[in-house]
Structures are given as structure tokens and as C-alpha cells.
Amino acid sequence: GCSGKVEEPVDNKPGTDTSAEDTIKVGILHSLSGTMAISEVSLKDAELMAIEEINQAGGLLGKKIEPVIEDGASDWPTFAEKAKKLLQNDKVATVFGCWTSASRKAVLPVFEENNGLLWYPVQYEGMESSPNIFYTGAAPNQQIVPAVEWLLENKGKRFFLLGSDYVFPRTANKIIKAQLSAIGGELIAEEYTPLGHTDYSTIVNKIKTAKPDVVFNTLNGDSNVAFFKQLKDAGITSEDITVCSVSVAEEEIRGIGAENIKGHLVSWNYYQTTDTPENKEFVEKYKSKYGSDRVTDDPIEAAYIAVHLWAEAVKKAGSFEVEKVKEAAKGLEFKAPEGLVKIEGENQHLWKPVRIGEVQEDGLIKEIWSTSEAVRPDPYLKTYDWAKGLSD
Amino acid sequence: MDSYLLQIFNGISVSSVLLLAALGLAITFGLMRIINMAHGEMIMIGAYTTYMVQNLFISFLGERYFDLYFIAAIPLSFLITGFVGYLLEISIVKRLYGRTLDSLLATWGISLILQQLARNIFGAPNVDVRSPRWLNGGVVVFGNIQLPYKRLFIILLAALCIAGVYLFLFKSDSGRRIRAVMQNRSMAESLGINTRKVDSMTFAIGSGLAGIAGCALTLLGSIGPTLGTNYIVDTFMVVVLGGVGRIIGTVAGAAAIGIGNTTFEYFTNASLGKVLVFLAVILFLQWKPQGFFSVSSRVLDE
Amino acid sequence: MERNLRYLKGSIFKGRISANDIIITLLFVVLALAPLFLSDFRTNLLGKFIAYAILALGIDLIWGYTGILSLGHGVYFGLGAYCMAMYLKLEASNGKLPDFMSWSGQNVLPWFWKPFAYAPVAIILSVLVPAVLALIIGYLTFKNRIKGVYFSILTQALSIIFVVLFVGQQAYTGGTNGITNFKTIFGFPLSGFSTKVTLYYVALGFLILAFLFCRWIVQSRLGKVLIAIRDSENRARFSGYNPAIYKTFVYCISAGLAGLAGALFVPQVGIISPAEMGIVPSVEMVIWVAIGGRGTLVGSVIGAILVNSLKSMVSESFPAVWSYFIGISFIAVVIFMPYGLAGLLNQIKGKIYAQKAQKSVKRYSSATLNILEESGCDEYVG
Amino acid sequence: MSDSILEIRNLTVSFDGFKAVDGLSTSVKKGDIHFFIGPNGAGKTTLLDAICGRVKPAEGKIIFKGMKDVTKMSEHEIVELGIGRKFQVPSIFMGITIYENMELAAARKRSLYSTLFTKLSREQTERIQDVLQKIGLYEKRYRTPAALSHGEKQWLEIGMLLVQQPEIMLLDEPVAGMGRKETDRTGRLLKEISEKCSVIVVEHDMEFVREYADKVTVLHEGRLLDEGNMHKIQQNPKVMEVYLGRGGEGCA
Amino acid sequence: MKDVLKVDNLCACYGESIVLNDVSLKVEPGKVTCLLGRNGVGKSTLLKSIMGLVKTPKGSVCLNNENIIKLPTYKRAQKGIGYVPQGRDIFPQLTVHENLILGMERNGHKKKSIEEEIFELFPVLKTMLDRKGGDLSGGQQQQLAIARALISEPEVLLLDEPTEGIQPSIIQEIGRVIKKLKNRGNVTMLIVEQYLEFVMDVADYFYVMDKGRIVMEGKTEGIDPHEIQEKIAI
């Protein structure tokens, strides 16, 4: 039962298939159901908004962008399947998608095999740089490392590491541990809870007993709500012990309740309150499109700029072909809501400014410290001596 | 030392949460033999009801009466979730009696639908329920152990619910009727009991209790469409460990799992704690296959 | 294909071709021809569903025929898949440490990974590991007479234990990510077209073998013993059969089939993660069988392929309504066709037969028709 | 004692302190139809339960053929020894046909291997046909037993025991719910069976007992009240008082 | 005389198989009527049809001239039909006391306690009030089921083989009670029974069924039991 197809090297030229029509397909691949839908649905919204903006401005190379939306359903093999479908079946020019590192790792071989292009919009643990992925969220040196430095200087030396039990928190904590031991911090404890864990009374008790200066929080998803509510109930306020989170943004704060997390710190590249003209416009558009009760946050912004960056690269390349777009993207600059960003050609990550913020009573985040300029992405932490041996 | 004392309290507290969440299941599953995989979604409905009550209070009564919303939310969660349960019973569940395994499949379907509905109505992200101010803070004992009011309140609520369920089931005519219907539907009917009414009321009550659990959970954790999925397995474990069909077993099961979990977690970590508790339950069932309180029976094939 | 024909011929010679036989033969023929008409992507998907169908056969044996509802079959599927994935990962790492191990600070290959460098060992273990785990768990629980709901919940606990353990042991298992990023299988590139088609036919071949194997079991006297145990375990005991042995046996077979399915799944899909061992996938597996029709092997095969095809298609066209769609179909199937699709056929056949035979009653009665009327809850009352 | 097939020695079965069988000793002779009678709740069913392994006695022994103490064995092992049981409420397999029910009962070997690989012998299938005729279910043999009336189910269960060919048969109220004619048929069947096998019967139908009993044991509150042939039993005033009633036996 | 219970051209079926074919019968008030027949002819099915527990596609059941064929089972019970099924359906996990109390369901627990009379009839129940129904012996369960039906003080009592599994002395006692109740004239009974002698002793009228039909009926007075026996045996 073999057909007459000949085996040939994988080489599907995106765009060629659809060139007869005046649309170009792009894929959007997020979890629209399951546990991750909580976070990912807004990214899809932001990406659609950017696509709409581009289409309203006349499209790309004379074509309208047509999004093909797929549901990764919070399940990694499904992500892989849908990625295959987008690349092989729909022959999309590029894909915007994923949130968790697990889903990215699942689709990575698919993109490499089919020579596709993925724009990944979430901060992550680094140690990766696939030629088929552009990373528009923060690398560790643009979020975690500066946050730890700042905390050591301003809050104290004794760190309690708390994270969800999966690759991002575990790798992030590995980095932090190396950093702490190199620059004089002290690791008090390291705790992981399964994703979706809801009872933090025991952890809070452990924190209370350990009396750290800082809790560095890499919990993801629902667990943050339970953690912050229960922390507050145990009588621990931000004055007693500071919690610094790297996966809690404005969107999550709405679920946690501002009164429960007020005063605690976060580290990101962008906040809704970030003061740039581009951001004013972005926030306004987003709210008028999706409702005034919606908020913008870092991953939403990163997803939004991913679409624009791709569009810019396409324009520059004058083609939708992956190789040409990749080439054109190198060094590309863009005035993003977070400020000026630039694609680093070497590793396809973004130059981004780093901001540490404090959660306010209204659920928004006030910037309390920031780098003056965009920081060069360094996913393998090559520029840090203490990080030697982490990346192999 | 303080830390150990607090941990004992935490164990009791976790048990009370589990008990509250499992109590409804002890009725719909324990008595009615419906493997109600949508039980978690009933909890979710209770939580969203609380959310809506809060919003209504804010929009219509303003901040001044805000703190009272929770008092209103408890009975309303019970009623609304109970009503949803009632609707499910008269439309779907009524066709599933005596088909325990099928009930699992159908209620799984119900749970998918309810989750998606919640996503469409309230959005995928979590919503925030602010606790009433009178539940903020806690009593301080032994110098510096703070027992949060919220947790004390939940323990109290669980105790009240269990007392209510006990009195209702074992001391009232309706309770006797319910138990009779659940054991032998056609005979109960032959004695003049309107089994349809009893069925739907029982299911509604079981669901309503889940609603109360959902209301209580807003004090502790996140309220989102998948809220229920976090509790469904634990609650089934509670009922099974205690002994299916025994209310007292549910109390014992909740206590064992809650205290076991916090203890193991304290000495290891959260993941291992969970693994150890479940392992312990599996091993325990090897020894006592019917759980703590079994329902013995002479019938050849139960 | 050839097997197919032989099987068909065999049936003709024995002079007892049932409708089910015809359906399954047609189905196998269609599956054998499908790659000629489908795109690579669809063929690949179908290959995955075929792996699922093997697993569904196993669930049907344990649930449809023996009345034991396992809500933890994802574990066996996952174990089989992990065994295969370990082999593929080692092959992809070219003698170096797999990538996720280095991220996780593991410096040497753990001892239990070593055997998986050899393909035959990996393949055998992917069936054996699940089967042995099932043997241990099954023998203990069945000997101790853990039944019905108790067993189902226990298997759920098992599923959670494995998920949490696999997630927690990132250095050995790849954690939440699972194991992915494979390159070749037995030296052939996984992305190659001919590899994919070959994998597809290998899966199909195993499905046919698995089907014939299960069919042989249920048609033997052992099959009747299984039904007897399902209907009245104690009575079976008093007829001199030791239910624990029989239950353990099918449970092992079922787990082995799940492992085999996992091993076929991994090279086609390219990833296995702990979530696949969880409760949600495990319940879904049962649902395929329910929709296809429990207690008829054909039903489970149809169910697995149909539900998954629908899932792919509906979620492609209307991602948001998939939940509603699947939710409503479960409810509808349970209420309106409790015997599933295959049962629907039998119901219709039964009606026709009953009309033909009017009063003289020599009605066709396979095991399926009376399952629900009589047993159903009996197994489950504490 | 060599002709006794079952020895019950000082048997006590208790449920949470309540002694359903209380220090009972008796023996069943080979080839006998041995009746156990007694008031409702006397412990007859419990005694049968103990013999076939359903309940574990608190004390005492049950010796089969002078060698094996069955109280230590599990149910299916006891069946393999050759002790068959019919329950008070008929229990048969509803999911398979009547014929298949008989098949499962008829099989000599009950190991995994034999159920997978061996077929029934000619002799066995003939026996099944035979018994099906005898119990009047031959016509319905391809139906599932769900459709049988109470009495028919009783017959099927007896039929399954017949093909099982045990050395002792324990029958709990085999003629309950049967008409006179069927009762007689059952009785004759018992007589026939007892040529090859011993039979223990629990019954309340005195006419039936009188007609077919070789030996009768009367239980009362878990203890032995009297033992002997029916004639002797009927004379015992205590038996009359607690069991038979003032009007002698029955009310005819 | 007016009939309390009147069944007309009743058909009943399980699934596709029809078990009752145009059955008609009448039960006069204050009388004991019995239904005889071999195993499997449909006697139990007839009682179940009167209770509304099986499908009855055709025919009518009238209680005091009111057609109740459309009513659900529990309404029939509330209207005054008591039922003791074959196979003693007691509630296994309820205590004996609770089982008995449930007998009062149909008249809404008007009486508060169980009458001594019941315990006189079945003394064993009094000693076992707190035991679970399911733990009783077969005969004890049967006694419990009859007691429960009597407590409900039904207008018409349907008894399906009430003597099955009961010790002889208690059968006599039941016979005496039935006669006593009959003499008081406040209870009407339809009894299915195999135990011919017992029936001839208590019944006023009899029906014989065969293969889903009534094949013989008449007064018990003066009839030769052998004649009935033969008719049944055909």
C-alpha cells in the first residue's frame, strides 16, 4: 500500500501555496481550553488585535493576514499535533503561540523538522535558542537575574525559593542558586508544588518558620491565588516578608485580588502603567476592543509585538519565506509599548528593558526600578561567570 | 514547636475543606451511586455564585454593606447550585440510576459543558472574590501562632453541614425516605414514596452542599472555570477511603487524608506528600477493601 | 492485509460470519488503503488513532467484558510510551546525555536508562513494564477483593501518583515537558515520508493482531468466565473459578496492550509527557470505548478512531465548541444508545430478528445485549 | 466414621457477638439426603455459608472426607474439592446464555490455561444437553437467564450444580416457590443425584422433607435440637413447639 | 357486590416479550382471592402490573371503580394497595424498625408507633428491631416484608408467595391472622401461592393461570383441591 510519492527533503515554502489568493495564513496556537486557558486566551486576543491593525493598514505585501487559530488544549502532544497541522496542512507563514515552556519544547522539533517559524511570547528559563523560534519574552538575564541582584541589595540575603513543579521554575531556581552562592546570598529552602496545587498552609507555615528575607516565587497559574490569599491570612504581609514573583502579572493579579498581593514585588519588562506613548495607545486600543475591565500585561504585550515584529521582517524581506524573514529580522528594531526593542540576531531573542514593580492597591503595578536601556538577551548566561556549567 | 502546633491546625483545616467538598459527593455518590464527575463543577458554580453575589452587593448596596455579602452568599450558593443539580437530575441523571459506570461518562460530559459555559460567561481568567473584612486576620494563640478566621470559619461551616446532613438523613422522615429509595427504588415506590421527587431532591441537596463548599473555597483559593478539577479526585478518595455510603466514613476519610497530607507535606514536600498520601490510601484499601466504615451485606452479589 | 483476508476466509469456512466480522474487515481494509488518499499529516494522525484503538481493545477487555473500570489506563499507556521514548531519545542523543538531563543537573546516564539503548529491549519492555505493574497491582487488589468503584478510584490515585512522580523526577523523566525532540528510529529519520508510512502500517498490523488476539480470548471459555465475573463475581467463585486470577490476567493483557499502544504512539507523535498518564486522558480512553460500544471489540476500535477523528476535526474548525460538542455527545450516547454505536447495530438487529422470529424465540444473544439491564449497578453497591 | 463425607465439629459462627451457629457438631453420611430444618433464623443458611467458605467460623472444624478442614480454604478451592452450593435467592450469570451458564459450571478444570485452550468433552456437552432437558430449559438455552421466572431460575441453578458433579451438594430451599409437581420432580431428581453424591438440603416444606429425607437435623438458635429420621423428629415436642407448630406439621 | 379491585383485559410485557395476555379478574371487598399456577406463567407479573411496576400496554386496573392504570406506582400505593413482592424486598441497610416505619409512608405516618399486634404475629421482629434488614435470615425477611405491608393498613393487599421460606408454625400463624382480618372484614387480599393447602384454607375465591391467561376460576368452598391441582399441572 505505498503511494507514488517520492521521499524528498522537507521543504515546504510557506506562502507559495497561497500566493494565488490575496491572503496569507498565519497560525495562532494557544491553549483555549484546559488549565492554561486562564493565561493564554488573552495572548490570542492580543495577537488577533495586532493582525487586525496590520490588515487595516493595508496588509502585508499586498495580502491580508488570515489567522488560523488552533487549540493546544493545555496538552503538549496536542500542541505538537496542531503545530504539525498548521505547518503541513495549512502551510502557514508563521505561528504565534505557546505559553508554557513544556508546550514550546513539544512543538520545537516540529518547527525544526518542517522549517517553520514560531514566535514565543513568554518569559522563560533560557538555555535554548532554536533557529526556528523567535523569543519575544524575557530571557533569564532580563528578568530573574536582575531581580535577584536587586533583591539582594535592597531586601536581604536569605532566599526562600517557591515554584511549581516543572521545568521553568526548576531551571530558574537552578540559576538563582548559582547566583546566590556566587554573590553572597543564602538559600533557606526550595519548595515545589504540583501545578494546580491549592493548599499552601503547610508551605506558609514553613515560610513562617524559616523567616526568609525574600520569597522568590515561580509559581504558575491558579496556585498563585491560593498562595497569596493564604499567606495573607497567616498574618504575613509584604512588610514582614517580601515575595517577588516572575509569573504574576496584571492579569493574574485580578484573580488573586489586589488586596492580597498589594506591596509585593514582581519583575517583568512591561507593565500596563509603563509610560511610553506606544503603550498609551496600546492599552487604549486593547481596552476598547476587549472591554475596559481587561488589563494588559507583559506576555500580552510580548505577544502583540511578536506579530508586529514578524510583519516588519516580512516587509523588510519582501517575502514570506522563512529563511528570508529570519534573515531580515536580525537586528530589526521596533518601538514597542515597553520601549524600543531589538531582535538579537545571534539568538533570536529580544533586547528588552527590565523593570521591577510593586503591586498597588488598584491591582496595577508601579515601577520601582528599571534598567535605563534595553538589556541584551543572554539565554545561556554566557556573560556571567557564576553561570558557567549551568548551560551544558 | 509552634510550627508543629500550627501544622496540626493546618491538618484539621485541610480536612475540613476536604470534608466540605466531599460531603455532597457522599450523598450523590455514596447514597445515590452516581459517580458524579461534575461534582467539581458544582463546587465551581457555588464559587461563581459567591462572586456574583459579591458583585451585586457592590453595585447595588455599595461598600457599606459589602461585608454582609458572604452571609447571603452561603445560602444562595446552596440554593443556586442545588437548583442546577435539580435541573441536571430531572434532565439527565434520572436516566442513570443503577448504571453507575454510565453515570461517570455522562457526568463527565456535563462537567466539560459546565466548564466551557463558565469560560464563556465569566471568561477564562480567574475572577477575584474579596473576603469579607470580618474574616480577615486571625486569633493569635500561644504568643505567635495565628489561626486565620477564614480557616476557623470553614471548620465551623463544615461541622454545621455535617451535623445538618446527619440529622437530616438519619433523624428525619425525609432522610429515611431517601435512604429507602436509594436502596430499593421499586420497593420504596410500592410503599407509596414518590421516588422521582426524592431522587431529584436528594441530588439537589448533594449538589447544594457542593455549592456551599465552593462558596467557602473562595476564601482560600482561585475561582476559575477549572476550579472543580482540583478537588474531584481528592473528594472521591475521601468518600471511598471512608466507606461508600457512610457519612461518618466521609468525616473519617477527610480527616485521614487532610491530616495525612499536611503531615507528609511538612516532612517532605508537596508533591511527595500527595504521592505518599495516595499510596497510603491504596495500601490501606488492600487491607480494608471497603474503607474505614464498610457497609456489610449478606446479599450474594452486592 | 493478507492476514485480513485469511481471517475473513477462516470465518467463511466456519460458516459463521457475523455482521461484526464484516464491519471490522471492511474497517481494516479502509485503514489499509487510507494512506493512498490522505495527506501525510492526516495519515500520521490516523496512525496515532490506530495506536489508540489498540489501547481501546484492552480497555474493552477489562471493562466491557470483565466489568472492571480502570480510570488509570493512561499510566500503562504512558509507561509503554516512555519505554519507547527513552530508546528514541538515546538514539537522538548520539551517545551523549539526553538534553533535559543536562539542564536538570544530571551528569551520568541513570542505570535504568541503559537497557533502553537497545531497540529490542525497549520494545519488549514497553509491553512488559506495564504488564508487570498491572500484575502487581492487579493481583494485590483483586486478591484483596477490591471491587467496583473502589478499584476505579484506586486507579485514579495510581494515575495521580505516576503523574506527580514523573513530573517531580525531572532529571530522569524530563518532568512536565516529558521526552521529546527525537530524530531517528532504528536509524531511519522520523521525519522521512517512508518512515512515517511504515510506522503507520506497523501500527495497523499490530492493531489487527491485537484484535485477533482479543477476539480469540473473548470467544474462548475464558471470555465467558470474564462475563460471569462481571455479572456476579461471588457466584463465579462458587462455581469454582478464582476471580482474582482471571481479573489479574485480563488486567495484565489490557495493560500490555496499552503499553504497546504507547510504544506505537511515541514515534508517530514525537512526544510523551506525564499529562498523558493523567486522569483526563484515562477517562477519555474509557469514553472512546463507551461511544464505540463496550463488550464488542469492533465497537472499541471504531470508538477510538471515530472520537479522535472528530476531536481533531471539530477542534480544528470550532476550537471553542469542542467541549460542548464532546460533552453533549457523551451524554447523548449514554442516554440514547447505552450500548454505543456497535450496540445500536445489535439493537436494530435484535429488533429485526425479534420481528422475524415473532414468538418462537431463538434470539441472537451475544454477551452484549443484556449487560446493562441486569448488571450495571450491581457491581457497585458497596 | 469412614462413610461420613462431612464432619462438623463444634462449629461456631458469630456476627458481632451474635452466635448464628453455636457449637454445632454433626456429620453427613456419604450418599445421604441430609435435611437441615429449623425455625427461621436458626442458622441453617449460615451453616451452609460456613461449609462453602462464605463465612469464616469463629471456632470449630468442618472436615471433608476425613482429611481436609475446609474452614481454612477459599471459596473456589472448596468448589474444586467437590462441594457445590445453591443459594436461597437464585444466583446465575445474567450476561451469558443459559447454555453458557451450564458450560461454565460443567468444566472440570477451571484454570486460566484450560479456559483458554481446552474445549468441553463430548461427554460433558451431552451431559449438559441432558440436564437442560431435565430442567425443562432446553428450548430456551440460547436465551439469557434474565427472562426466566423465579422458579425457572431455581431450576437453572440446580441444573448448573448437576453438571458440576460435586461430591456434596448444598441446597438452600430448593423448592421454595415451586408448585407441587415441580417439587416432586425436584425430589425425584435429588434421589437420583444421591446415588452418586451426598446432598444437604435446607427446607421448610415438611411434606418434601418427610418424603425424601434420609436423615434430618433440627437446628434451633444455632444449636442442635434433635437429629434422626423424620418420624422421630416429628414426635419431639420441643421441635413441635419451636418449629412445626401446634397442629403438627404443616397446616394441612 | 362491588369489586374493590378489577383487572380488565390486561396485557403486560418485558421488553418485547408479552407475558400477560388479556387477563381479567375481580377481587371482592373483604374477601381473600388467590392466584394459582405453575412457575413462570405470569402470576408475579400480574401483581407487578397492578402495582404499576411493569409495562402494561393494554387493559385497565380499577381500584374502587377508578382506573389507575395511568398512575405511577407510588400513587397506587397511596390509594391503598399494599404489596409484598416475591423475593422479600426489604431495605437491607435500614434497621428492622426503619423498615417497618416505612410501611406507614402511604398514610403519611398518621400513627406514631408500631402496634403490638404486629409483634404478636411476628415475635422475632421485636427482638431484632435494631438489626439491619439485610442481616436477617430469609424467613425473617419474609416476615418483615409481610409485617411492613400490614402496618400500612392497605385496602387491598397483594401477597406474592407469602409463605415461601417461612417455618411451618408461622405459616399457621399467618393463616390465622388472615382469617382474623377477613372476619373483621377490613382487608381485601390477592394472594399468589403455590402452597395449595394453605390457600384452600384461607381463600374465598381462586383463579388459575397458565401461560399468561386465566384458565380457571371459582369459589374455593366445596371444590376438590385435586381438581385444581390437575388444572394447574397441565
Ligand SMILES: Nc1ncnc2c1ncn2[C@@H]1O[C@H](COP(=O)(O)OP(=O)(O)OP(=O)(O)O)[C@@H](O)[C@H]1O
Ligand atoms: N425481568 C424480566 N424480563 C423478561 N422476562 C421476564 C422477566 N421477569 C419474568 N419474565 C418472564 O415472564 C414470565 C412470567 O414470569 P413471572 O415471574 O410472572 O412468573 P410466575 O408465575 O410468578 O412464576 P413463579 O411461580 O416461578 O414465580 C416468565 O416466563 C419469565 O420468563
Ligand SMILES: Nc1ncnc2c1ncn2[C@@H]1O[C@H](COP(=O)(O)OP(=O)(O)OP(=O)(O)O)[C@@H](O)[C@H]1O
Ligand atoms: N451478617 C449478619 N449480621 C448479623 N446477624 C446475622 C448475619 N447473618 C445472619 N445473621 C443472623 O443469624 C441468624 C441465622 O441466620 P440464617 O440465615 O442462618 O438463618 P436460617 O436458618 O437460614 O433461616 P431461614 O430459614 O429464615 O432462612 C439470624 O437470626 C440472622 O439474623
Ligand SMILES: NC(N)=O
Ligand atoms: N515559560 C514559562 N513560564 O513556562
Ligand SMILES: [Mg+2]
Ligand atoms: Mg436461610
Ligand SMILES: [Mg+2]
Ligand atoms: Mg412469581
